[in-house]
Amino acid sequence: MADDTGSPDEAGRGFLSKMASELFTSPLNIALLGICGFLIYKILASRRRAEPSEPKEPELPPLKKQDFTQEQLREYDGKGKDGRILIAVNGKVFDVTKGKRFYGPGGPYGLFSGRDASRALATFSLNEDSLRDEYDDLSDLNSMQMESVREWEMQFTEKYVYIGKLLKPGEQPADYTDTEDEGGDDKKQPAQKKED
Secondary structure, eight states: OOSSOOOHHHHHHHHHHHHHHHHHHHHHHHHHHHHHHHHHHHHHHHHHSSOOOOOOOOOOOOOOOOOOOOHHTTTTOOOSSSBBBBETTTTEEEEOGHHHHSSTTTTTTTTGGSSSSSHHHHTOOOOGGGOOSSSSOOTSSSHHHHHHHHHHHEEEHSSSEEEEBOOOTHHHHOOTTTOOOOSSSOOOOOOOOOOO
Protein backbone atom coordinates (compact mmCIF):
# COMPACT_ATOMS: atom_id res chain seq x y z
CA MET A 1 0.00 0.00 0.00
CA ALA A 2 1.41 3.39 -1.04
CA ASP A 3 1.79 6.08 1.55
CA ASP A 4 -0.13 9.31 0.55
CA THR A 5 1.63 11.35 3.18
CA GLY A 6 4.59 12.47 1.05
CA SER A 7 6.66 15.44 1.94
CA PRO A 8 5.25 18.95 1.25
CA ASP A 9 7.94 19.35 -1.43
CA GLU A 10 6.67 16.30 -3.30
CA ALA A 11 3.04 17.49 -2.98
CA GLY A 12 4.00 20.91 -4.38
CA ARG A 13 5.90 19.37 -7.27
CA GLY A 14 2.94 17.10 -7.99
CA PHE A 15 0.59 20.08 -8.09
CA LEU A 16 2.93 22.09 -10.32
CA SER A 17 3.49 19.23 -12.74
CA LYS A 18 -0.27 18.62 -12.94
CA MET A 19 -0.86 22.36 -13.56
CA ALA A 20 1.83 22.49 -16.25
CA SER A 21 0.38 19.39 -17.89
CA GLU A 22 -3.09 21.02 -17.97
CA LEU A 23 -1.77 24.30 -19.36
CA PHE A 24 0.45 22.94 -22.11
CA THR A 25 -1.59 19.99 -23.40
CA SER A 26 -4.60 21.97 -24.59
CA PRO A 27 -4.22 24.13 -27.73
CA LEU A 28 -6.75 26.61 -26.33
CA ASN A 29 -4.74 27.06 -23.11
CA ILE A 30 -1.53 27.53 -25.12
CA ALA A 31 -3.24 30.25 -27.21
CA LEU A 32 -4.51 31.98 -24.08
CA LEU A 33 -1.05 31.85 -22.50
CA GLY A 34 0.41 33.39 -25.67
CA ILE A 35 -2.15 36.23 -25.59
CA CYS A 36 -1.49 36.88 -21.88
CA GLY A 37 2.26 36.93 -22.50
CA PHE A 38 1.84 39.37 -25.40
CA LEU A 39 -0.35 41.72 -23.31
CA ILE A 40 2.10 41.66 -20.41
CA TYR A 41 4.92 42.46 -22.84
CA LYS A 42 2.97 45.42 -24.31
CA ILE A 43 2.21 46.83 -20.85
CA LEU A 44 5.82 46.58 -19.72
CA ALA A 45 7.16 47.96 -23.01
CA SER A 46 4.82 50.98 -22.84
CA ARG A 47 5.97 51.74 -19.30
CA ARG A 48 9.60 51.70 -20.38
CA ARG A 49 8.89 54.26 -23.08
CA ALA A 50 8.03 56.99 -20.58
CA GLU A 51 9.62 59.64 -22.77
CA PRO A 52 7.24 62.49 -23.64
CA SER A 53 5.78 62.32 -27.13
CA GLU A 54 5.95 66.11 -27.54
CA PRO A 55 9.02 68.15 -26.73
CA LYS A 56 8.40 70.00 -23.50
CA GLU A 57 8.13 73.74 -23.98
CA PRO A 58 10.08 75.91 -21.56
CA GLU A 59 7.91 77.40 -18.84
CA LEU A 60 7.20 81.09 -19.10
CA PRO A 61 8.26 83.31 -16.22
CA PRO A 62 5.34 84.30 -13.98
CA LEU A 63 3.39 87.28 -15.23
CA LYS A 64 3.49 90.33 -12.97
CA LYS A 65 0.23 90.78 -11.08
CA GLN A 66 -1.88 93.38 -12.87
CA ASP A 67 -5.40 94.32 -13.95
CA PHE A 68 -6.60 94.20 -17.55
CA THR A 69 -9.06 95.95 -19.83
CA GLN A 70 -10.87 93.88 -22.45
CA GLU A 71 -8.44 95.15 -25.10
CA GLN A 72 -5.37 94.26 -23.04
CA LEU A 73 -6.76 90.80 -22.29
CA ARG A 74 -7.23 90.05 -26.02
CA GLU A 75 -3.45 90.33 -26.52
CA TYR A 76 -3.01 87.10 -24.51
CA ASP A 77 -4.77 84.67 -26.83
CA GLY A 78 -1.85 82.27 -27.24
CA LYS A 79 -0.90 83.65 -30.65
CA GLY A 80 1.61 86.20 -29.33
CA LYS A 81 5.38 85.77 -29.38
CA ASP A 82 5.50 84.07 -25.96
CA GLY A 83 2.26 82.09 -26.40
CA ARG A 84 0.82 83.18 -23.05
CA ILE A 85 -2.92 82.61 -22.60
CA LEU A 86 -5.14 84.54 -20.19
CA ILE A 87 -8.85 84.01 -19.54
CA ALA A 88 -11.22 86.05 -17.38
CA VAL A 89 -13.87 84.33 -15.27
CA ASN A 90 -16.26 86.33 -13.08
CA GLY A 91 -14.08 89.43 -13.18
CA LYS A 92 -10.82 87.60 -12.40
CA VAL A 93 -8.01 87.04 -14.89
CA PHE A 94 -6.14 83.72 -14.84
CA ASP A 95 -2.98 82.58 -16.64
CA VAL A 96 -4.06 79.31 -18.28
CA THR A 97 -0.92 78.87 -20.40
CA LYS A 98 -0.18 75.50 -18.81
CA GLY A 99 -3.55 74.34 -20.21
CA LYS A 100 -2.51 75.28 -23.75
CA ARG A 101 -3.85 71.98 -25.14
CA PHE A 102 -7.33 73.08 -24.13
CA TYR A 103 -7.23 76.89 -24.34
CA GLY A 104 -4.60 77.46 -27.01
CA PRO A 105 -5.19 78.06 -30.71
CA GLY A 106 -6.93 75.01 -32.15
CA GLY A 107 -7.81 73.67 -28.69
CA PRO A 108 -11.39 72.72 -27.79
CA TYR A 109 -11.74 75.88 -25.67
CA GLY A 110 -9.40 78.08 -27.72
CA LEU A 111 -12.37 80.37 -28.29
CA PHE A 112 -11.99 81.58 -24.66
CA SER A 113 -8.34 82.64 -25.03
CA GLY A 114 -7.79 86.31 -24.32
CA ARG A 115 -11.46 86.76 -23.50
CA ASP A 116 -13.97 86.88 -20.66
CA ALA A 117 -15.38 83.35 -20.66
CA SER A 118 -17.91 83.93 -17.85
CA ARG A 119 -21.09 84.00 -19.97
CA ALA A 120 -20.00 81.03 -22.08
CA LEU A 121 -19.23 78.97 -18.96
CA ALA A 122 -22.49 80.02 -17.26
CA THR A 123 -24.61 79.06 -20.26
CA PHE A 124 -22.51 76.05 -21.32
CA SER A 125 -22.16 77.60 -24.77
CA LEU A 126 -19.14 77.33 -27.04
CA ASN A 127 -20.26 79.77 -29.72
CA GLU A 128 -19.10 83.30 -30.48
CA ASP A 129 -22.44 84.79 -29.30
CA SER A 130 -21.60 83.93 -25.70
CA LEU A 131 -18.36 85.95 -25.84
CA ARG A 132 -18.68 89.72 -25.79
CA ASP A 133 -16.14 92.28 -26.95
CA GLU A 134 -17.30 94.85 -24.40
CA TYR A 135 -17.40 94.47 -20.62
CA ASP A 136 -20.14 92.02 -19.61
CA ASP A 137 -21.63 92.64 -16.15
CA LEU A 138 -23.59 89.33 -16.34
CA SER A 139 -26.63 91.10 -14.82
CA ASP A 140 -29.07 89.23 -17.06
CA LEU A 141 -27.95 85.76 -15.89
CA ASN A 142 -30.27 83.82 -13.59
CA SER A 143 -29.22 82.55 -10.15
CA MET A 144 -28.31 79.06 -11.43
CA GLN A 145 -26.10 80.53 -14.14
CA MET A 146 -24.40 82.86 -11.65
CA GLU A 147 -23.77 79.93 -9.32
CA SER A 148 -22.22 78.08 -12.25
CA VAL A 149 -19.92 81.05 -12.94
CA ARG A 150 -18.82 81.08 -9.30
CA GLU A 151 -18.09 77.34 -9.44
CA TRP A 152 -15.99 77.83 -12.58
CA GLU A 153 -14.18 80.69 -10.87
CA MET A 154 -13.33 78.39 -7.95
CA GLN A 155 -12.04 75.70 -10.33
CA PHE A 156 -9.83 78.19 -12.18
CA THR A 157 -8.57 79.56 -8.83
CA GLU A 158 -7.52 76.07 -7.75
CA LYS A 159 -5.89 75.09 -11.04
CA TYR A 160 -4.41 78.27 -12.55
CA VAL A 161 -2.50 81.36 -11.44
CA TYR A 162 -4.60 84.42 -10.59
CA ILE A 163 -3.12 87.46 -12.34
CA GLY A 164 -5.51 90.32 -11.57
CA LYS A 165 -8.98 91.52 -12.29
CA LEU A 166 -10.87 92.44 -15.44
CA LEU A 167 -11.53 96.16 -15.33
CA LYS A 168 -14.94 97.71 -15.84
CA PRO A 169 -15.08 100.65 -18.27
CA GLY A 170 -13.56 103.71 -16.58
CA GLU A 171 -12.12 101.68 -13.67
CA GLN A 172 -8.47 102.29 -12.86
CA PRO A 173 -6.03 99.39 -12.40
CA ALA A 174 -4.64 98.74 -8.95
CA ASP A 175 -0.92 99.00 -8.31
CA TYR A 176 0.24 95.69 -6.92
CA THR A 177 3.29 95.35 -4.73
CA ASP A 178 5.91 92.72 -5.38
CA THR A 179 5.34 91.19 -1.95
CA GLU A 180 1.63 90.45 -2.29
CA ASP A 181 0.60 86.85 -2.05
CA GLU A 182 -0.22 85.06 -5.27
CA GLY A 183 -3.67 83.94 -4.16
CA GLY A 184 -6.88 84.83 -5.94
CA ASP A 185 -8.20 87.14 -3.25
CA ASP A 186 -9.47 90.57 -4.12
CA LYS A 187 -7.54 92.32 -1.33
CA LYS A 188 -5.26 94.76 -3.07
CA GLN A 189 -2.93 97.23 -1.56
CA PRO A 190 -1.84 100.15 -3.66
CA ALA A 191 1.89 100.51 -3.91
CA GLN A 192 3.32 103.23 -1.71
CA LYS A 193 4.57 106.28 -3.60
CA LYS A 194 8.10 107.30 -2.80
CA GLU A 195 8.41 110.74 -1.36
CA ASP A 196 11.30 112.82 -2.66
